[in-house]
Amino acid sequence: MFPEPRLPQPETRDRILDEAERLFVEYGFEGTSMRMITGAANANLAAVNYHFGSKDALIQAVFRRRLTALNETRLAALDQLEAEAGGGLIKPSRIVEAFFGTALELAADMAHGGNTFMRLLSRTYNEPNAFVRQFLAEEYAEVMDRFLGALFRALPGVPRHEIMWRFHYMLGAMSFAIAGIESVYAMAGMSREAEDPSRLLPRLMSFLLGGLRAPLPDFGASGHD
Numbered sequence: 001m002f003p004e005p006r007l008p009q010p011e012t013r014d015r016i017l018d019e020a021e022r023l024f025v026e027y028g029f030e031g032t033s034m035r036m037i038t039g040a041a042n043a044n045l046a047a048v049n050y051h052f053g054s055k056d057a058l059i060q061a062v063f064r065r066r067l068t069a070l071n072e073t074r075l076a077a078l079d080q081l082e083a084e085a086g087g088g089l090i091k092p093s094r095i096v097e098a099f100f101g102t103a104l105e106l107a108a109d110m111a112h113g114g115n116t117f118m119r120l121l122s123r124t125y126n127e128p129n130a131f132v133r134q135f136l137a138e139e140y141a142e143v144m145d146r147f148l149g150a151l152f153r154a155l156p157g158v159p160r161h162e163i164m165w166r167f168h169y170m171l172g173a174m175s176f177a178i179a180g181i182e183s184v185y186a187m188a189g190m191s192r193e194a195e196d197p198s199r200l201l202p203r204l205m206s207f208l209l210g211g212l213r214a215p216l217p218d219f220g221a222s223g224h225d
Contacts, residue, residue, distance in 0.1 A: 017062055019037055020041075021120055063136070065117075070106060092213075097205060101205065122176070125171070147167075
């Protein structure tokens with residue numbers, strides 16, 4: 001009688017996710033091969049197929065592992081703000097902090113992979129991968145709808161398209177602050193160890209809120225925006 005085949009150990013899945021996440025940050029989605037992932041994770045292709053089925057499904061699993069919890073935390077924070085407001089207006093600064101503050105706190109997690117994930121998410125905004133962009137658009141749909149709606153209500157005197165542009169700029173600022181931080185260290189001539197990572201949140205929040213509160217642009221007589 002043949003022995004029953006041994007199924008991949010549970011920790012194999014986590015190793016594959018960890019190494020895929022790290023390699024995607026370093027080489028991008030197109031530049032990372034399944035061979036690179038299996039080699040780094042000390043696994044074989046059969047294990048990847050068993051746990052995920054395909055590279056696209058693996059990419060989705062890498063994102064969902066942390067993004068689902070991040071977005072749930074964001075929505076819970078917004079729910080609390082709305083409950084506290086009791087139907088009244090919420091301060092725009094608190095809405096911005098609920099969205100971006102949770103992400104920056106995750107980015108400060110150097111020990112459990114939060115920083116790696118946020119650098120991957122930041123890289124994704126600049127990487128032209130149609131599959132990933134569509135997937136993230138679907139994952140973010142409810143969160144973006146809720147938070148933009150909250151900002152529209154909190155800033156009734158600001159045109160909605162202007163709020164959307166400013167939110168877009170804030171996303172870009174956060175992404176570069178996380179993904180491009182090594183460049184800042186290099187230009188400043190200092191090491192990562194010399195800077196307290198907890199300072200990133202108040203520093204960036206001050207910058208983001210300044211942009212949100214800036215006067216509306218004057219497009220002149222042309223009316224172009």
